[in-house]
Amino acid sequence: MYTNIDNNDGVKGVVEYLRTQNVYHKAISRIESLLHWVLQHNYFTYGGKLYRQVKGTAMGSNVAPAYANLFMAYHECKMWRVIPKPLLYKRYLDDILIVVKTEEEFRRYFSYMNMMSRSLKFTFVKCEKSLAFLDLKISLGGKFRREGKLNYALFQKPKSKNVFIHPECDIKPNVKFGWITGENIRFLRNSASKKEFKKTMRYFRQDLLFRGIPEDIIEKYIIYKYKHRYLYYDKKVEKEVENPPTYLVCESDVLDRIFTKFVYRVNCLYDSSIVLVVKNYHKLIDELNRLALKVLDMEDQDI
Known part of the structure; x- marks a missing residue:
C-alpha cells in the first residue's frame, strides 16, 4: 500500500482529515510541507544507476505507516457519511475485518471501498x-455456540521461517534477547485457551533452541505463564495507581499545547523548527513537560 498511494491524493487526504480533527492550521501547513518534501526526495540505486521514486513512500520510511493510516482514515470518514457502519469494522492500515449480516451488504461496502481512490484496490476473502x-x-467453535465467544490463536504465514537474531551477535544481551519476552507476551494475548498457549510456546522454544539460543537464556526471558494472562495488565494498572506520575502537565494536554497551539512559539524560542523523536516513552514525556514549562513561562510574561 505504501508505494501505491498517489502523492497528491495522499497529501490531500491527510490534510483534509487533520482539518476534521480541529488540528491547528499552522501545524497542518507544516505537516503538509514536510510530507511533500519526504515524498519527493526518495532516492535509491539499482544496477549502478540513481533513481528517484515519484509515487508512494519508500519502504522503511518512518512516515509511511502514519501517512497510509491517515489516508485510509480520510476515506473512511467519507464512506461513513453515505453508508452506515457494519456490525463490526476493524482496520490495521489496509487490512480490514468486516462482519456483516448479508452478502449484499458486504458487496455494498466492497464496491464503495474500491471506488474511494485510484490508489486503493482491495481484494477479499x-x-x-x-x-x-x-x-x-479467529474461528467459531464450540465456545461460540456455548458462550457466544470467539476462539482465537496465533496465526503464522506458511512461509514464515522464524529467523531470529543469532545468539553470537555482538550486541547487548537485553537487546539481543529482550524480544523473546515480547513474543512471550504476544503469544499470551493471542491465545484464547491454556492449551493453545502451551502449544504455541512449545513450538517457539523448539525454534529458539534450533537457532542455538541456550536453554538458560530461554528460561530467563520467557517469564509469563498462562496464569499471568490477566494479572499482567492488572498489576501494571495497580502499580500506576499506587505511584501516580508527578508530571506537572498530563500527556494529552502537553501534546495538544506543544504541537498545535504553541508550536510556533516554541519554534521561535529555539530559533529553528523542532522535530522531537524519542524512543523511550518516559523520556518523551519528560521532554514534553520541559517544553511545556517554557511555554507556560512565556504566557506568564505576556500577562
Missing part, C-alpha cells in the same frame, strides 16, 4: 467459520 486476520486465527 469470504469466511464463515474461521479466518486469519493479522497474526490472529
Whole structure:
C-alpha cells in the first residue's frame, strides 16, 4: 500500500482529515510541507544507476505507516457519511475485518471501498467459520455456540521461517534477547485457551533452541505463564495507581499545547523548527513537560 498511494491524493487526504480533527492550521501547513518534501526526495540505486521514486513512500520510511493510516482514515470518514457502519469494522492500515449480516451488504461496502481512490484496490476473502486476520486465527467453535465467544490463536504465514537474531551477535544481551519476552507476551494475548498457549510456546522454544539460543537464556526471558494472562495488565494498572506520575502537565494536554497551539512559539524560542523523536516513552514525556514549562513561562510574561 505504501508505494501505491498517489502523492497528491495522499497529501490531500491527510490534510483534509487533520482539518476534521480541529488540528491547528499552522501545524497542518507544516505537516503538509514536510510530507511533500519526504515524498519527493526518495532516492535509491539499482544496477549502478540513481533513481528517484515519484509515487508512494519508500519502504522503511518512518512516515509511511502514519501517512497510509491517515489516508485510509480520510476515506473512511467519507464512506461513513453515505453508508452506515457494519456490525463490526476493524482496520490495521489496509487490512480490514468486516462482519456483516448479508452478502449484499458486504458487496455494498466492497464496491464503495474500491471506488474511494485510484490508489486503493482491495481484494477479499469470504469466511464463515474461521479466518486469519493479522497474526490472529479467529474461528467459531464450540465456545461460540456455548458462550457466544470467539476462539482465537496465533496465526503464522506458511512461509514464515522464524529467523531470529543469532545468539553470537555482538550486541547487548537485553537487546539481543529482550524480544523473546515480547513474543512471550504476544503469544499470551493471542491465545484464547491454556492449551493453545502451551502449544504455541512449545513450538517457539523448539525454534529458539534450533537457532542455538541456550536453554538458560530461554528460561530467563520467557517469564509469563498462562496464569499471568490477566494479572499482567492488572498489576501494571495497580502499580500506576499506587505511584501516580508527578508530571506537572498530563500527556494529552502537553501534546495538544506543544504541537498545535504553541508550536510556533516554541519554534521561535529555539530559533529553528523542532522535530522531537524519542524512543523511550518516559523520556518523551519528560521532554514534553520541559517544553511545556517554557511555554507556560512565556504566557506568564505576556500577562
